[in-house]
Amino acid sequence: MKAPNSGNHAAQVLAAIIDSAVDGIIVIDAQGRIETFNPAAERLFGYQESEVIGRNVSMLMPSPYREEHDGYVARYLATGEAKIIGIGREVHAKRRDGTIFPVHLAVGEMTVDGERKFTGIIHDLSARVLMEEQLREQAALVRLGEMAAVIAHEIKNPLAGIRGAVQVIADRLATGSREAAVGGEIVARIDALNALIQDLLLFARPPQPRPARVEVPSVVATTIELLRDDPAVAHVDIDVEGTSPPVLADPELLKIVFQNLLINSAQAMQGRGRIRVAIGTTDGGCEVRFVDSGPGIPAEIRDKVFAPFFTTKTRGTGLGLATAKRLIEAHRGAIRVESPPGGGAAVTVQLPLADAGTAV
Numbered sequence: 001m002k003a004p005n006s007g008n009h010a011a012q013v014l015a016a017i018i019d020s021a022v023d024g025i026i027v028i029d030a031q032g033r034i035e036t037f038n039p040a041a042e043r044l045f046g047y048q049e050s051e052v053i054g055r056n057v058s059m060l061m062p063s064p065y066r067e068e069h070d071g072y073v074a075r076y077l078a079t080g081e082a083k084i085i086g087i088g089r090e091v092h093a094k095r096r097d098g099t100i101f102p103v104h105l106a107v108g109e110m111t112v113d114g115e116r117k118f119t120g121i122i123h124d125l126s127a128r129v130l131m132e133e134q135l136r137e138q139a140a141l142v143r144l145g146e147m148a149a150v151i152a153h154e155i156k157n158p159l160a161g162i163r164g165a166v167q168v169i170a171d172r173l174a175t176g177s178r179e180a181a182v183g184g185e186i187v188a189r190i191d192a193l194n195a196l197i198q199d200l201l202l203f204a205r206p207p208q209p210r211p212a213r214v215e216v217p218s219v220v221a222t223t224i225e226l227l228r229d230d231p232a233v234a235h236v237d238i239d240v241e242g243t244s245p246p247v248l249a250d251p252e253l254l255k256i257v258f259q260n261l262l263i264n265s266a267q268a269m270q271g272r273g274r275i276r277v278a279i280g281t282t283d284g285g286c287e288v289r290f291v292d293s294g295p296g297i298p299a300e301i302r303d304k305v306f307a308p309f310f311t312t313k314t315r316g317t318g319l320g321l322a323t324a325k326r327l328i329e330a331h332r333g334a335i336r337v338e339s340p341p342g343g344g345a346a347v348t349v350q351l352p353l354a355d356a357g358t359a360v
Contacts, residue, residue, distance in 0.1 A: 024122035029115065032056045032073055044103075044124055046096035057120075062094045077116070085109055085118070090125065102129050148200050156197050163190045202256070203308065203323040209250035209330050213354040216279055216286055217243050219251050223258040233266040242279035244286040246354040249331050254351075257324045261290045261347050264320060268294035268345060281353070285333075288349045296339040305337055 018025050024041030028034055034057050037049040045052075045060055052059065058069040076085065088106035095101065102125040110117050170183025220240055227233050265275045273293040280287050297305065308322040321337075328335045333351040340346050 021121075024120075024124075026057060026060075026120045026122065028057045028118050028120070030073070030077060030117070032058065032069060035117070041122065044095075044122060045093070060093055062092055062100050065091060066094075073118075093122065101126050148197075148203075148205060151197055152201055156194065159190060159194055159197075163187060163194075166190065199319040199323065203319045203326060206323065206326050206330060207250075207253065209253055209327075211248045211250060211331070213246040214249045214251045214254065215246055216254075216288060216351070219254045220258055220277055220279065220288070223255050223262065226255070227259060227262060230263070232263050232271060235272045236266045236269065237274045238262065238277065239274065240277045240279070244279050244281045244353070247286045247351040248354040249333075249351055253327050253331075257327050257349065258288075258290075260320045260324050261349075265290055265292035265294065265345065265347075268292055270294075282350070285353055286351045288351070289346060290348075291340065291344055291346045293344045296343055297337060297345050299339075302337060302339070306335075 018036065018038045021038055021040055024044045025036065025038040026034060026041055027036035033054055034052045037047070037052050042048060056069075058066045061069060085107045086109070088104060091103060091105050092100050093103045093105075104123040104125055106121045106123075108119045108121075110119065166183055166186050170180055170187065173180040173183060217240065224238055224240070262275060266273075269275075269292055275293075276289075276291045278287075278289040278291070280289075306321050306325045308319060325335050328349055328351070331351055333349065335347065335349050337345065337347050
């Protein structure tokens with residue numbers, strides 16, 4: 001004989017299971033209205049249960065799932081033809097802040113007091129998808145590194161010989177002649193091709209950092225001094241402010257990153273304007289922020305600026321920022337870009353402090 005309160009006990013156990021589940025659990029009725037929204041779903045989507053109860057579950061879906069959902073449920077109820085129910089598949093969901101993220105959705109059907117209801121169990125796949133992307137990127141970089149080594153061996157050395165020969169011929173031509181100008185243009189094109197090969201090698205096979213205690217303001221000052229004769233920054237004012245404790249980094253690789261960022265900013269401003277370099281500490285690390293007075297970065301390309309070979313320049317390899325990102329991440333650091341409200345573009349580099357005990 002069951003205890004009189006066994007039903008209440010079972011309900012309490014079921015509620016506890018739903019509330020403690022790691023994955024999001026959502027129960028909807030036959031019209032798609034949300035009836036149950038467990039704490040894991042709250043964390044996953046950013047909504048409180050009280051904000052979603054009674055609303056259509058399509059609010060948690062991006063297009064085209066949002067527009068298709070009600071029609072799918074209606075067809076299933078009318079025909080019994082299931083596409084997800086009882087099977088499960090990978091789809092995309094939408095958080096309260098509009099972020100779209102990948103999930104595995106498993107949907108089950110049940111009948112409660114004669115009413116059909118559907119239970120969705122949502123598992124966030126963001127971490128797995130990110131890991132898969134990183135593995136694909138690493139595999140692509142290995143192949144690129146192999147290709148870069150072949151290019152360096154088969155092209156770079158012969159290219160140096162060709163340049164030398166053209167330079168000798170050009171030097172023998174009359175100064176100011178059309179032939180001399182053509183010779184100079186050929187040498188310039190060869191130098192540009194050589195620079196592309198150098199960029200490709202640096203990106204594909206970046207040197208391993210040799211970490212040491214480094215004073216960031218000193219590295220920034222040295223980099224600016226190295227750029228003093230570069231025509232790209234000849235008419236650009238560079239202001240440096242702030243300081244930080246020493247970081248654990250390779251100073252030569254930091255110079256490559258800082259030089260790249262300064263030249264990028266100068267080119268964005270057409271060689272005239274002001275760059276502010278702000279150095280400080282945040283969250284136990286050093287932060288170096290490069291802010292220019294250029295046109296900024298359009299929102300539609302902001303997520304692409306670190307992609308290899310992506311460039312908006314007439315002549316550019318598209319490897320500068322991609323290489324900077326690889327070098328900073330090799331230091332267990334991070335780099336990000338944004339367009340401040342006041343205009344221009346800002347690139348922020350974060351590096352671990354030497355006293356933080358972080359090994360590179």
